[in-house]
Amino acid sequence: MTATTEAPVRHRTPRARGVVLPPAARLLRIELRRSTMPWILPVIAALFWFDSYRFGAGTPPYWVLRTFWNMGQGRTFMDFAPFVAGVAAWIGSRDGRRRTADLVAGAVWPRWGAQLVAWAAAAIWAVGGYLVFVCVMFAVYAHQQSLQGSPPWWWVAVGAAAVTAFTAAGFAVGAFFPSRFAAPVAAFGAFLAVIVSSQNGFGDTSGWPLILPNNANGNYQPISGIFYPYLPDLPIARIMFLAGIAVAALGLLGLPARAGGAWLRRAAVVVTMAGLAAAGTASVLVRTARLTPHGMVIPALHDAANDRPIRYTPVCGHAAGVPVCLNPAYRRYLAEVAADLRPVLAEVAGLPGAPVRVAQVAGRYASGMFEDQVDQAGVWVTISGSPPVLQLPLDVFNTLPSATPGSAGQFDQELPLLSVHEFVAGSGGGTAAQQAVQAALLAHGGIPFAAQPQALEIFGLPNWAGEDLLGLAPAGGPSPSPRGPVYAAARRFAGLPAAARHAWLAAHLAALRSGQLTLGQLP
Amino acid sequence: MNVEISDLTRRFGRTHAVAGVSLQAGAGVFGLLGPNGAGKTTLLRMMATVIPPSSGKLRLLGRDPGSYGPRREIRRRVGYLPQNLGYYPGFTVAEFVEYFALLKDMPSRQVPRAVAAAVEQVGLGDKARSRLRTLSGGMLRRAGIAQAIVNQPELLLLDEPTAGLDPEQRVTFRALLRDLGERATVIVSTHLVEDVGAACGEVALMDAGKIVFRGTPDELTARGEGSGAAGDAPLERGYSAVLATARSATAVRS
Numbered sequence: 001m002t003a004t005t006e007a008p009v010r011h012r013t014p015r016a017r018g019v020v021l022p023p024a025a026r027l028l029r030i031e032l033r034r035s036t037m038p039w040i041l042p043v044i045a046a047l048f049w050f051d052s053y054r055f056g057a058g059t060p061p062y063w064v065l066r067t068f069w070n071m072g073q074g075r076t077f078m079d080f081a082p083f084v085a086g087v088a089a090w091i092g093s094r095d096g097r098r099r100t101a102d103l104v105a106g107a108v109w110p111r112w113g114a115q116l117v118a119w120a121a122a123a124i125w126a127v128g129g130y131l132v133f134v135c136v137m138f139a140v141y142a143h144q145q146s147l148q149g150s151p152p153w154w155w156v157a158v159g160a161a162a163v164t165a166f167t168a169a170g171f172a173v174g175a176f177f178p179s180r181f182a183a184p185v186a187a188f189g190a191f192l193a194v195i196v197s198s199q200n201g202f203g204d205t206s207g208w209p210l211i212l213p214n215n216a217n218g219n220y221q222p223i224s225g226i227f228y229p230y231l232p233d234l235p236i237a238r239i240m241f242l243a244g245i246a247v248a249a250l251g252l253l254g255l256p257a258r259a260g261g262a263w264l265r266r267a268a269v270v271v272t273m274a275g276l277a278a279a280g281t282a283s284v285l286v287r288t289a290r291l292t293p294h295g296m297v298i299p300a301l302h303d304a305a306n307d308r309p310i311r312y313t314p315v316c317g318h319a320a321g322v323p324v325c326l327n328p329a330y331r332r333y334l335a336e337v338a339a340d341l342r343p344v345l346a347e348v349a350g351l352p353g354a355p356v357r358v359a360q361v362a363g364r365y366a367s368g369m370f371e372d373q374v375d376q377a378g379v380w381v382t383i384s385g386s387p388p389v390l391q392l393p394l395d396v397f398n399t400l401p402s403a404t405p406g407s408a409g410q411f412d413q414e415l416p417l418l419s420v421h422e423f424v425a426g427s428g429g430g431t432a433a434q435q436a437v438q439a440a441l442l443a444h445g446g447i448p449f450a451a452q453p454q455a456l457e458i459f460g461l462p463n464w465a466g467e468d469l470l471g472l473a474p475a476g477g478p479s480p481s482p483r484g485p486v487y488a489a490a491r492r493f494a495g496l497p498a499a500a501r502h503a504w505l506a507a508h509l510a511a512l513r514s515g516q517l518t519l520g521q522l523p
Numbered sequence: 524m525n526v527e528i529s530d531l532t533r534r535f536g537r538t539h540a541v542a543g544v545s546l547q548a549g550a551g552v553f554g555l556l557g558p559n560g561a562g563k564t565t566l567l568r569m570m571a572t573v574i575p576p577s578s579g580k581l582r583l584l585g586r587d588p589g590s591y592g593p594r595r596e597i598r599r600r601v602g603y604l605p606q607n608l609g610y611y612p613g614f615t616v617a618e619f620v621e622y623f624a625l626l627k628d629m630p631s632r633q634v635p636r637a638v639a640a641a642v643e644q645v646g647l648g649d650k651a652r653s654r655l656r657t658l659s660g661g662m663l664r665r666a667g668i669a670q671a672i673v674n675q676p677e678l679l680l681l682d683e684p685t686a687g688l689d690p691e692q693r694v695t696f697r698a699l700l701r702d703l704g705e706r707a708t709v710i711v712s713t714h715l716v717e718d719v720g721a722a723c724g725e726v727a728l729m730d731a732g733k734i735v736f737r738g739t740p741d742e743l744t745a746r747g748e749g750s751g752a753a754g755d756a757p758l759e760r761g762y763s764a765v766l767a768t769a770r771s772a773t774a775v776r777s
């Protein structure tokens with residue numbers, strides 16, 4: 001002690017340097033340096049890699065599809081939530097566990113202030129880690145995988161708010177129940193919360209469950225970022241909700257008598273109430289949400305400017321015999337779309353109502369997740385306008401060629417099948433004569449008879465068309481065979497010379513489309 | 524007077540930890556002696572404004588700690604070493620001291636120099652960058668003392684400051700106490716009567732929540748002379764004699 005200082009001793013103690021940080025910043029610097037939160041980040045990184053990054057790897061190269069699981073379904077923040085809540089609880093319980101409460105409570109700074117600084121350091125690490133992981137993932141997507149569209153930044157912000165909220169809630173648990181069990185209890189509680197939120201997210205498409213941060217139903221549209229901007233309405237409501245939870249949890253820390261003076265505790269009451277009010281308001285707002293063709297709209301939060309479609313100059317090709325024009329984001333599919341459509345377009349060329357152009361359009365969505373939306377959307381491919389244009393909502397095709405094995409082959413069948421069906425039968429299942437002509441045209445369009453029942457089953461056309469197509473795609477059996485009177489008529493029709501088929505269609509197409517022809521009337 | 528206490532009590536449920544203490548103390552080192560459970564730690568915690576009294580009057584540094592503003596001013600000028608010193612194992616010695624210097628609202632510009640000085644004063648200069656988890660019990664105690672004195676307190680409250688210190692460290696610590704007592708009021712709670720004899724100008728002995736003796740160490744020593752009380756050193760015999768007298772008087776009253 002004083003006696004030991006007589007001889008000069010070389011050591012390194014803090015010295016005043018150029019820039020003098022304010023006390024709060026200095027406290028934060030110490031807390032950041034000594035926070036335990038960074039220690040958990042490698043574990044989260046491993047989980048993040050397996051659970052978030054790899055999950056979307058097999059989807060087509062569009063931001064909205066590639067990030068559906070990790071942003072739309074909230075897997076990224078689910079990977080973080082239990083861990084950051086647990087570590088935050090560990091930090092929050094520090095004064096109780098380490099018996100420093102007397103020292104902190106007897107200081108000039110209110111204990112609440114010291115706790116907020118410790119929490120802020122933990123939150124900065126947690127949210128910083130989240131953002132770094134997401135940005136690295138997005139950088140890989142953008143530079144190595146050349147994703148199209150635009151990144152879902154609003155959903156990244158929701159995830160950051162969720163990580164903040166779980167950090168705050170975990171810290172509060174630790175502060176109020178300071179024991180070694182606080183961390184595992186908080187982590188398990190957070191895990192339960194995200195699981196319950198996720199399960200509700202699969203089932204509920206309206207009402208208060210939309211506030212749950214990993215409910216992707218109806219709000220993560222495949223057209224977002226390509227045809228329309230990501231609508232920020234729901235993300236704003238969720239950020240408000242999660243921020244409210246965080247603020248309320250932090251406000252609770254200021255309520256105990258030891259937290260600070262009377263005025264400070266009154267402020268803590270106000271903060272807590274404000275947080276609860278924000279969370280409650282957000283929950284009420286989402287009950288007014290409605291799904292529009294391009295996203296979830298909350299009237300009180302909606303900005304009409306976000307309804308404007310994203311302007312683009314289509315890319316066109318002529319390899320199909322007619323112009324095929326796609327959104328530039330789908331440029332990589334242009335050749336394949338043209339190649340798939342060329343045989344069937346050649347079959348119907350010159351016929352009344354035959355498309356003279358193919359154009360990509362934005363898909364329409366009703367509710368639910370992608371598959372449900374597709375089922376309920378009814379018609380995928382339409383032929384409309386004068387002159388007729390074949391309109392392709394490629395964004396809702398489940399089978400866009402991707403890294404998934406077999407997806408390219410599925411797409412090559414799905415596109416002609418849906419196009420021919422629309423040309424011959426329209427939106428219904430079709431009469432037996434229509435089904436037979438469709439089967440014959442598909443046989444010449446690249447889908448042999450033997451493959452048609454399987455293709456119909458894969459693409460869900462029987463479900464879509466009700467019972468009408470059961471004759472074409474019998475249920476059950478690994479590979480149903482094309483039998484029965486419909487296929488017999490189809491084989492006869494397909495066996496005609498091309499000129500004869502074309503001539504017959506030119507003469508009878510109107511009657512065929514109107515459902516007036518029977519199988520027996522086919523040549 | 525830096526410390527003015529009048530009929531101060533503190534209850535925990537049915538237990539009267541402090542049962543009517545009156546005390547005044549000015550600059551100098553003031554020793555607080557007493558057996559386990561006498562109420563010393565509770566008295567120091569009230570003086571450190573960590574807990575409020577149940578009743579009685581407490582004025583510290585001429586201010587009433589019952590009000591928020593004066594309490595902040597008192598805390599700015601008080602140093603406190605708790606009996607059970609808590610610490611953050613991941614912090615270095617310098618960070619630990621700096622952390623509490625900042626919580627005591629020291630001017631930011633003064634903090635680095637004050638931290639370096641406090642760490643130096645307790646002889647931990649060469650350990651300033653060592654993590655607390657790597658220090659021995661005695662070194663931790665010295666780190667605790669450093670955080671207590673970093674703000675150059677006008678009132679320094681030390682609860683068992685020499686617990687865990689080796690004899691050499693205790694000798695140097697007593698010198699530090701005497702040095703601090705020249706410009707501040709230092710109240711030292713301890714079981715070790717030799718610390719009191721060596722460093723304190725005045726001493727109070729507590730038992731069952733009350734002060735049963737107050738005087739100089741020499742006066743306490745005198746109480747033991749010829750009393751036949753147990754103890755190896757004169758001051759210990761005085762300590763034992765005062766306690767025996769107080770307890771017999773209590774027994775007679777009850």
